Amino acid sequence: MRDRISSALGLLVSVGLMVVALRYVTDFWLLSFFFSLQPQLGVVAALGALACLVLRRSAFAYVLLAVSLFLCGHALWMQREFLPSATSDVAADATRFRVLSFNMLGNNHSNVGRIIDMVNGSGADVAYLMESGPLLHHLDALSAAYPYRIGCGILVEECDLMILSKHPLEHPEYLSLSDLRSNRFAMATVHIGGHAVQLAAIHLTKPYFDDYHTTELRRAGAALRKRGGSVVIGGDFNSDTIAPDMQAFLRRHALQATGSEPATWPVAAGVFGIPIDHIYVSKDIAPLSLTRMADHYGSNHYGLIADLALSPPR
Template sequence: MRHGIYWIICTCTALVIAVLALRYVTGFWLLALVFSLHIHVALLAMAGAALALFIRRGRTAAMLLVLSGALFVHGIWMKYEITPAQRVAGEQDIAVRIISFNLLASNFQNGDRIADMLLASGADAAVLMEAGPIRRHLNALSAAYPHRVGCDTMRALCDLVILSKHPIRSARFESLSDLRADRFVLAELDVQGQQLHVAGVHLTKPYYDDYHWLELRDLSRHIADIGNRLVLAGDFNADSLALDMRYFLRRNAMTAAGWEPATWPVRAGRFGIAIDHIYLRDGLIPLGVTRLPDNLGSNHFGLVAEFAIPRQGT
């Protein structure tokens, strides 16, 4: 009996390891969610191998534990690879705080709480997705964020929105695919006389054929000519561990604003995955990223990133 259970667990564990290891040979879109869950799947495989060893000591289970452990270590290494080194802003540098939050389009009952959070946050700008819940609070929000892109400014649709306390010199919307229009917005902010580009994006889920990869490709094209002072925030519907996400970050020389906290699913808390991101390009000083303590009725947690702009021309 013990012998049979041992081999059943080893077989299941080997299959899990084989599926996760496919990331090294293919980027097939049906496996995108598995690749985003790389660390979680590796832990599951480690648990299976450890259980097999507990039931019966054997060479096969030991080998599976080593392989799954190597996959886990690689997952952690990939996270550290996009996490910038800790830096300190200078006295003349300009501190900036950015909020990124998918509000959930149907979350109207919490619109007032979301507006209160934004007003109390002290953020310089907010990139909001599915922003309908704050439409009726725009007048109140204009006291702290007098400048806006989206939600009756440039676009009537209250979906992807940038709120800013700083003047917006220029802005534009782009569509990344034929599934949904205007899911990319780029605004040039004047922050105390310094230029800062803030971009917002809401990507299609990765299991919609190749759309996620194709949208990242078009996103790269839209930000290719922007200088180093670029903040890209939004709901990417994929962890930075996904293959197309890693390629996108390398191609565009971007890093996370800090160690990325989990944002989805809400019920999983800190044990979820990071599918919402705030990325920075060289030229900005990353100071860290944290998760909003309350999801405020959304199916995502929001993020707050802090960074500094090196002052030029002074």
């Protein structure tokens, strides 16, 4: 009986490992969600392999354990590639600024007051808000702290993706990255510390919807390249940084994470969730810290706050 249970468990672990390992030969969209789950699935597979060894020691179970540990380790290694360098090189006279990014959930009406208080009290210079429909009739409560806005009646009628700013927003623009969702990519220029910074807020389609996710990333990248200059892009990417199309996007546009990325979805999973919400910056911007909001304010996502620095122009 122990042999049969060990064999059946080994087969299940093998299938799981094979699904994750396919990332090394293909970025097929139907499997893309599992690629973001590589660390979690690697841990589960390792535990399954250990259970196989407890039931019956075999060379196959040891191989499964080795492959599981490799997948976990490589996921951590891939995350390291996009982490910022040490902040000790930040100039003393650099201009500090803060960016908030939060998918507040489109039917989250009962927490609007708390969300407004949080945004107003966050100290953020710029706030990217996704699924912001519940704020439609409460925008005046944000206008004192954030006198500049695009979205929710400015540039586009729909109240979905919105950028709030304490600085004037120049050359604002909305793009529809695919025919599945409209106006889920917004850009504008702000001047901070003598620098022109390109702000970009994004809400990507889920990665298992055909090739939409990869296509939308490519179109967003082309729009950023057309603008040029320093970039702060944040929002709900619906994928971990380690997903193949995400890695290609970051490498192609020389972007980096703003710190070790915490899990943001689903909130019920806590630290065992997936970091699918991100704030990335170009490498001429120094990330100082990245923190996950302590409260999810009724959303199914946690929000992020990044503190950044720009050295004065020479």
